[in-house]
Amino acid sequence: MRSRAGHVAWQLFGEKPEILLLHGMTDSAACWDPLIPFFTSYGGVLATDARGHGRSGLPAEPVSEAVLAADAAMVLDDLAAGPVLVVGHSMGATTAAQLGRIRPDLVSAAVLEDPPVFGRELLPAGCPVPDWLTDLRALDPQDTLDRGRADNPRWSADEFPPWATSKHEINPDFFSSLTKPVPPLTEVLAAVSCPILLLHGDTERGSLVSPEFGAACERTAGGPLTPVHIGGVGHSIRREARDHYRAVVGDFLTGRAGDRQRENPVE
Numbered sequence: 001m002r003s004r005a006g007h008v009a010w011q012l013f014g015e016k017p018e019i020l021l022l023h024g025m026t027d028s029a030a031c032w033d034p035l036i037p038f039f040t041s042y043g044g045v046l047a048t049d050a051r052g053h054g055r056s057g058l059p060a061e062p063v064s065e066a067v068l069a070a071d072a073a074m075v076l077d078d079l080a081a082g083p084v085l086v087v088g089h090s091m092g093a094t095t096a097a098q099l100g101r102i103r104p105d106l107v108s109a110a111v112l113e114d115p116p117v118f119g120r121e122l123l124p125a126g127c128p129v130p131d132w133l134t135d136l137r138a139l140d141p142q143d144t145l146d147r148g149r150a151d152n153p154r155w156s157a158d159e160f161p162p163w164a165t166s167k168h169e170i171n172p173d174f175f176s177s178l179t180k181p182v183p184p185l186t187e188v189l190a191a192v193s194c195p196i197l198l199l200h201g202d203t204e205r206g207s208l209v210s211p212e213f214g215a216a217c218e219r220t221a222g223g224p225l226t227p228v229h230i231g232g233v234g235h236s237i238r239r240e241a242r243d244h245y246r247a248v249v250g251d252f253l254t255g256r257a258g259d260r261q262r263e264n265p266v267e
Contacts, residue, residue, distance in 0.1 A: 005078040007057035009069050014044025017081040019253075022072065022092030026133055027168035028054030034158045038246050039087070042253045048075055050091070052174030054166065054191040058098070064120075064180035068170060069098035074108055078198060082106035085253065089113040090208075090235065097185065100192035109195040111249055114208050114235050120182040126177070129172045136167045144168065155239045185213075186220045193223035197252045198244070199230060199237050206234030226252075 002011045011029055019039050019068030021032045029047035034037075039045045052058035052067050059068075076082045086107050088096035093115035100107040142221065144164040148155075188198070198217055200209030209217075209230055228248055233240040 003074065004055075004068055005075045006071075007059055008048055009055035010046060010048040010075050011046065012046050013040050016044045016045035017084055018043030019045045019080060020069070020072065020084045020096075021045060021078070022068075022086065022088035022095050023047075023050065023053070023166075024088075024090030024092050025050075026053070026167060026170050027089070028162065028169055030054065030162035031159075031166055033162050034156060035242075035246075038250070044248075046063060046075070046079070046081070048072055049081045050095070050173040051172055052177065054169050057241070058171045058173055058177065061177070062179040063174065063177040064182050065094040066102065066182075067097040067180065069102055072184040073103045076103075076106050081211055083108040084109070085109045087111040087249070088115070089112070089238070090115060094182070094185065097188045097192055097196075100194050100196075101188055104193060107192075107194050109197075109199045109216075109252070110192075111171075111199065111252060113199045113237050113245075114180075114201060115185055115198075115212050116208055117185045119184040119187070120178070127175045129175050133167060133170070137172075141165070141168065151240070155236075159239050163265075166230045186216055188231075189217055189221040189225065191222055196221060197221060198225055198227040199248065200227065201230055201233035201235065201237050201240070205232070206235075208235060 013036055023029060023031050029049045032047050036045060049056035051071055083106055086096040086099055093112035096110045096112060100110055145160050148160045148164055169206060198214055200214055201207035203210050212228055218225045218227055230237055230241055230244050238245040
C-alpha cells in the first residue's frame with residue numbers, strides 16, 4: 001500500500017509496521033525493494049521516502065537528520081504504529097539514531113548501516129548538488145543504469161533499477177536545504193537507550209565507520225550497541241554483501257523477536 005502523510009510518501013508491506021526502513025541520501029524507499037521479502041519474513045514493513053527524495057515533497061525549511069527523524073515520527077504517529085525496529089543506511093542510519101533520541105517511544109531497536117560519523121557543521125545556503133549526481137542526472141535512464149552497473153560490479157542486478165530511478169527523482173534543492181548542523185554520531189548515540197546493531201565495512205573501500213569508531217560508539221552509547229565489521233565491502237554493505245548482511249541482521253531481528261516474546265508472554 002502506497003500513501004502520504006503530509007509531505008512524506010511511504011509504502012507499507014503488511015497490515016501493521018513492525019520494521020521501518022530509512023534510505024540513504026539520493027536513494028529512495030524503492031531502493032529497499034530487493035530486501036523487502038527478507039524483512040517481511042520478520043513482520044510488517046514501512047519504507048519512507050525522505051523529504052526531497054522519491055515521491056516526497058520538500059518543504060521550504062532547513063533540513064537535518066533530526067528533521068528527517070521528525071518526518072518519520074509523523075508517519076508512524078499517523079499510522080498509530082510503534083515501537084518499531086528501525087533499519088537505516090547512511091543518512092537513514094543517522095536519521096534512525098536521531099529518531100531513537102527524540103522519540104524513544106517509537107523505536108524498539110535499530111540497525112545502522114555505515115552512518116556518517118562526524119556530524120555536519122552549519123552549511124551556507126545554496127550548497128551545490130554533488131558533481132557525481134549532476135553527471136548521473138544528465139544521462140538518460142538506460143545510461144544511468146549502465147553507469148551504475150559499470151561502477152558497482154558486485155551489486156545484484158535487481159539493485160540497479162530503483163537506484164538509477166532515485167537519482168532522477170531527488171529534488172536538487174534538497175542539498176541547499178541542508179543548513180541545520182548535525183552533532184557527531186557518538187553524541188547522538190549517547191542519548192539512545194535501545195539496542196543497536198552498527199554495521200560497517202572497510203574504510204579503504206569507502207566505509208565511513210572505522211573499527212576504532214565502532215568501538216567508541218559501543219563505549220558511549222546509552223544502551224547496548226554491537227558493532228559488526230563486514231570485510232571486503234565499502235559503504236553499501238547490503239548491496240555488496242547481501243547474504244552476509246541478511247545473516248547478521250537476521251540474527252539481530254530474531255533476537256529482538258525473542259526478547260519481545262519474553263517480555264510479552266502468551267497467557
